Amino acid sequence: MYRPEVMKRIAWNRDVFTFSRIVCALTIGFLLLPLLVLAAYSFNDSRTMSWTGFSTKWYEKLFSGSPDLWRAFRNSIVIAIGSGAVATAIGTLGAIGAARYRFRLRGYVQTIGFLPMILPEIIIGVSLSMFFAGIGLKLGLFTIFLAHVSFNLPFVFLLVSARMEEFDYSIVEAAYDLGANEIQTLTLVVLPTIMPGILSGFLTAVTLSLEDFVITFFVSGPGSTTLPLYIYSMIRYGVSPVINALSVLMIAGTALLAIPLRKFLKDFAVH
Template sequence: MSSLDPSFLIKAPTHPVGVYKVSKNQVFKDHRRFGFSNIVLVLTILFLFTPLIVVITYSFNSSKGMMWTGFSLKWYAALLFDSEELWRAFLNSFIIAISSSAVATVLASLAAVGIKWYSFKGRQFIQTLSFLPMVLPEVIIGISMLIFFTAIKLPLGMFSIFIAHTTFNLPFVFLLVSARLDEFDFTILEAARDLGASERQTLMKVIVPSIMPGVMSGLLMSITMSLEDFVITFFVSGPGSTTLPLYVYSMIRYGVSPVINALSFVLILSIILLAFALRRFLKVIAASS
């Protein structure tokens, strides 16, 4: 086993999680509810949510400042009907998120299958390469891409953002699909071949359906990451390709309007829905981020 195998990042669920958990955690459960670690956890969760709750609360404030003057939905009205630029930025973000995560999901899922199931020259190289973008500071990735695009004279805009987002999405999909493959019994593949399935049939009828949950969670994760990225996008965007985070940045820097509070609530709400949709994969996601 080479030391450059990033699959350790994934907790390979070698047993049905539920069964193991009951025997392990309920018998030896720490019954002291107010133990030190539980208190720290509760305080940390409060710490994590307080800023979000403050912003959400003030999105319903009728005045601009942080003095509470009464309930109002006017910032939501402004968000919906009077924020044309914001929606254009959102549309850009949306186009890039969908296209880059679709490409990343296809490329990374195929690569995960290739690397987990077959051995060939260059396998280790690709695996290591797929891991590095996750740890490098975003500023470095952004700057190196900016310099690269300038060197090859590719104009900065939607296309360069698409390339950058696909690049940073690949590792996450790769890890999530790899985790799914670790659970998969590959003797099924031999069975399929013994029964006379062609390579294409094996791929479409056996491999694809069985790794679908990993692929879907990878797709959703990369859509989220693409919608959320600011630093890398900041460097590779050009005129006319403002994304939502870039727009929020300009709002923060050059005059805050409470519309941003209303926008925050909408975004937080969609993240809550996403976390709910992915609730069965949260453990795998926790292990890969």
């Protein structure tokens, strides 16, 4: 079967650019090595880095002897889903508004929908921390939630806006002509059409929220530990091999998520 893109690659591959092959192999090896080291040590019987024998005791301890970790995990999930949902609702409406209408604050919406993504995280964390202190809001799970909605919003806005660019407005006109009101047009025509963009916005928001450490660190208070904060305290104050076991499970979870999505990975990177 003739496929032009394959032929193109075969044609060039006569002319092997070996330097790039070597660098690529080394780079990918470099990216994977630390994960493999963690995986190996998670099965080590000893607390130390010397190999003393195979054991699954750190996995047992992870599941039965780490209540704080699971509490942090639960906090993370609640905040991720909550902040993801709120950011998705607000960001989707914002993207629809900015794509369909010309209004005075449109430029402002596009700027605030873009700037928070490119400023270093520490700036967002520090400014929110001062803001919460200034208005006398006690730092805790609620301030983490507010911060997560704020840094997630621009990502949802961006992903839904990308979808709105391909939107065919004639179907909206058709809906109006057929007598649909604004709410019906929104819920029955616009939202279903851009649903893939909304879903990818929501998933991105959930992932970013689960992952965030720096901003969360500055807006968290006593008793409001999320999973990244818990991992941080484990790393900084007393390393137990339980963290190796946790790492392996999280890496495995990531891989399990990535493998069924592998057909979309390219669109994802190319987006």
